[in-house]
Amino acid sequence: MTDPDLSRRIRDAGGRVTTARLAVLRCLADADEPLTPDEVLEHLARNSDHVPDRVTIYRAIDWLAVHGLVRRLATVGRAARYEPVEDREAHAHFQCRRCAQTRCLPAPTPPLPPLPPGYAAERIELVIHGLCAACRAGDTP
Amino acid sequence: MTDPDLSRRIRDAGGRVTTARLAVLRCLADADEPLTPDEVLEHLARNSDHVPDRVTIYRAIDWLAVHGLVRRLATVGRAARYEPVEDREAHAHFQCRRCAQTRCLPAPTPPLPPLPPGYAAERIELVIHGLCAACRAGDTP
């Protein structure tokens, strides 16, 4: 997705198109797996000249999440992980219990199970826990 | 599950049966939804005479998790949530985006989707995000 596209999505969501927001969204859109705020910061530190403050990253991600441009995933780790909301929707994720890598899977999300009365579902998430190829090839279990 | 049963499970896992471990496991087994370490502490503070230190709770939960007696769930919230590993297995969970309540659902976990080569799955988790009945009945969306 091109920068003008991303800018447009931010503007359409009713916010100002700032360097930080654009860079964060760009970063998440370019990544092929969900990132933590700190990972976003590292990426920007490596590939950008102006590096936003850590707090700014948090706020940019928050804003993007609240306005539906990115999504926060359920994780077993301590840090939150985010991915862009794009065409490709409703896919499962793999989480390695050793290296904490979180990877998108081709598998679509299963159908909505029945809920207790009064409950309203908005999103379904399927998380597969296990060992990634690298960690399995490596040493300890 | 009775206390002797729980003690036995701890001993069978190769650990010492301590007041703290037993109380924590008891607490999680009695709760009808997954709890955070702090919630466990609150429960024990209310229902127990000797209240273990917060760090002891963390260590007891860790030990129980490592030895397969409890399980840490994937969450969107900041605090981890744990539930006992019992007969009833492989069920989905509902997470309210407003009150952060996490509730067990009757729905079984869906079948394992295909994984990339070399990856090994160990557990599947299905998380339904939305609004619980109480929060939906309440005020703001």
Place this chain on the structure above:
DNA sequence: GTTAAAAATGCAATAAAATGGCAAAAAGGA
């Protein structure tokens, strides 16, 4: 029941991840 070794706990310090307040800076429209 005593005793000794090993394991677990309490307490204080520290770390990791995230949030809040506020003045300065940037964005966007007039």
Place this chain on the structure above:
DNA sequence: TCCTTTTTGCCATTTTATTGCATTTTTAAC
């Protein structure tokens, strides 16, 4: 360019979790 509003940077603080170490508890052997 100027003005208003939004966003940012910095610092302090909060929340959640972890580490180090002396003390206590557990358990098995006697």
